[in-house]
Amino acid sequence: MPIIVFLVVLLIVFLSTIRIVPEACAMVVERLGSFHSVWRPGVHILIPFMDRIAKRINLKEQVADFPPQPVITKDNVTMRIDSVVFFVITDPKLYAYGVENPIAAIENLTATTLRNIIGSMDLDTTLTSRDEINTQMRSLLDVATDPWGIKVNRVELKNILPPDAIREAMEKQMKAEREKRESITLAEAKKQSAVLTAEGNKQAAILNAEADKQKTILAAEAQKEKEIREAEGKAQAILDVQRAEAEGIRLLREARADEAVLRIRALEAFTKVSNGRSTKIIIPSDLQNMSGLVSALRESSSPFDGKEELPSSVQNTTEGNTVATYRDEIRDEG
Known part of the structure; x- marks a missing residue:
């Protein structure tokens, strides 16, 4: 029985000498009152009545x-x-x-x-x-x-x-600084707005000028095209008239018109002349007498209707006559 008690006491004393140091910790051990060692994390044996843990230290931050x-x-x-x-x-x-x-x-x-x-x-x-x-x-x-x-x-x-006084002064200073920045920001915004407005007006004026210029160019081109088409129409009309006259002359030549036909055509030409307001009339030099010419003109001219007299100024041709001239024109066209 005493042996068992002794063994139990011995076991308790042994277990009390075992020390476990956790992670991130350290123990400063003194032996007989002086520094002995530093125990790091792990299992350590403490000698009874000799060793003492002087300080437990946390190694974490x-x-x-x-x-x-x-x-x-x-x-x-x-x-x-x-x-x-x-x-x-x-x-x-x-x-x-x-x-x-x-x-x-x-x-x-x-x-x-x-x-x-x-x-x-x-x-x-x-x-x-x-x-x-x-x-x-x-x-x-x-x-x-x-x-x-x-x-x-x-x-x-x-x-x-x-201090409170300094803090209040700083607050006032910051308030004044914020108001200053606000004023500067508003001024910059107004300036930017004015610049953008002026730039917009400039661009609008340029676009309007370009539009007016384009409009003028288009109107000029339209007028030019109109005049060209009118000139082409007039030229085509003149060409058609000349072709018709040439066709008439060609038909006369093919028909082998005699001197009497040519005289009739000449009289028709004089009839057209008498329809105008001209004060001078050119007559053939080989007419038999003036009375025959007057009678022919009065019969073929509508403006006079036999009520008005012929113009007083009459010019005779010195070379050739109207019939001969008309014959020459026919030959030239042929």
Whole structure:
């Protein structure tokens, strides 16, 4: 029975010496009061009454959110800025023995570093240089926390809170700037509208001028085509008359007209002459007497009707006569 009790006690003591370190964690082990080793993830045996786990350390990336810190800018404006620090523990031994309270140390170091950086900037630069401030703080904190086994990965400024008076002045300034941009935008819009309207009027005038020009050209071409067709019609009519006269002459020649027929045609020509308003009449020189000519003209002319006398001016031809002239024309046409 005592042996069984001894074995149970021995088993309990053995099991109590077994330690399992989870992933992303580390344990700092001291032996007889001094640093012995750092246990990484896995199974480890702790020697009873000799070894002691001094510190359990989380190796994951951690976030430290610090409250707003009062800072003064270069132009003596007091504001409050809160920051967030992202860090990871790279050396558990240094983290365990480097500083008493690492998080408080990082907070104080962040506040002093932030005051130094903001003190070299004015208000406007501070409000527009977040990235620059973040970069400088990360670089300075990373160097300062190396002896503590801490690596600072990133530093971000959450809020920059200027005084109420400064904030109201900034709001008024932004309002005035927005109104200025609005006025400029409206002026640009009116200018653009005027330019586009003028351009549209210009294009409309050009199109109207082109339309009038095209209309004038078409009207001129139509008038030209009309005159050409009228001239062609007149020429065709004259040609048809000449062809008809030539056909008549040809028929006379084929009919072998004698001297009497030619005289009759000559008298018909004189009849046409007497129908006009001419004051001069050309008569053949071989008529038997003037009374015969007068009688023939009075019988064939309708305007006189035997009531009016012939014109007083009568010109006799000196060479040839109308019949001979008409005969020559017939020969020329043949």
